Amino acid sequence: MKDHNEVATPELIVRQAARLFREKTYHGTTMRDIGKAVGLDKSSLYHHFPSKQAILERIMQDTSTVFLPYALTIADSEISPEEKLRGLIRNRVMVMSEYRDDLLVALTDNRGLTFENEKRRSSALAIARYQELTVRIITEGVKSGVWKTDNPVVTALFVLGALGWMAFWYDASGKLSPEEMADRLCDFVLSGLRSSSVDARPNTLIATT
Numbered sequence: 173m174k175d176h177n178e179v180a181t182p183e184l185i186v187r188q189a190a191r192l193f194r195e196k197t198y199h200g201t202t203m204r205d206i207g208k209a210v211g212l213d214k215s216s217l218y219h220h221f222p223s224k225q226a227i228l229e230r231i232m233q234d235t236s237t238v239f240l241p242y243a244l245t246i247a248d249s250e251i252s253p254e255e256k257l258r259g260l261i262r263n264r265v266m267v268m269s270e271y272r273d274d275l276l277v278a279l280t281d282n283r284g285l286t287f288e289n290e291k292r293r294s295s296a297l298a299i300a301r302y303q304e305l306t307v308r309i310i311t312e313g314v315k316s317g318v319w320k321t322d323n324p325v326v327t328a329l330f331v332l333g334a335l336g337w338m339a340f341w342y343d344a345s346g347k348l349s350p351e352e353m354a355d356r357l358c359d360f361v362l363s364g365l366r367s368s369s370v371d372a373r374p375n376t377l378i379a380t381t
Contacts (some may be wrong), residue, residue: 177348180210190273198281235278236295247305253313265354319365
């Protein structure tokens, strides 16, 4: 529910809508529900977003790009590949903890959503770029002799896939804090990379468009 001191910005509307979509499903939530959650009547809400689908589109766009800025920064840094991957995983967990509702909605409520071509292309490019940076970091570790994997692409997609589905099972209010969970996942992934060998074909990155 909206804090009385909060201004109903587009960002607040999106966050509250994501919470409602998760709790009541997208189809079970009305614009009136969203307006009530942020303290706006329907006409004022439509001033920010022309439709419920527009809010869902905004959620999809935001979640497709939310991890990218940090990945771009850390991939070009001078720290070791292990520190880079640890940072990437930690950032993923911390952001997921804050935007869990949004990420769950992006994973479950996108059926039948028709993005404009440019919006779809922009989201796909952001996701592909994030995947490429993860592959690059893992490849750096392999080349430096820190990790073992025959296929950095498959390894990266496996790690990102596992982290992506955390939104379904990890609750930041539970026994492990986001920091503790991040540390455990980092140790698990890095331990596996130091000892495992993955061989899969083809050795190419596939991005959904």
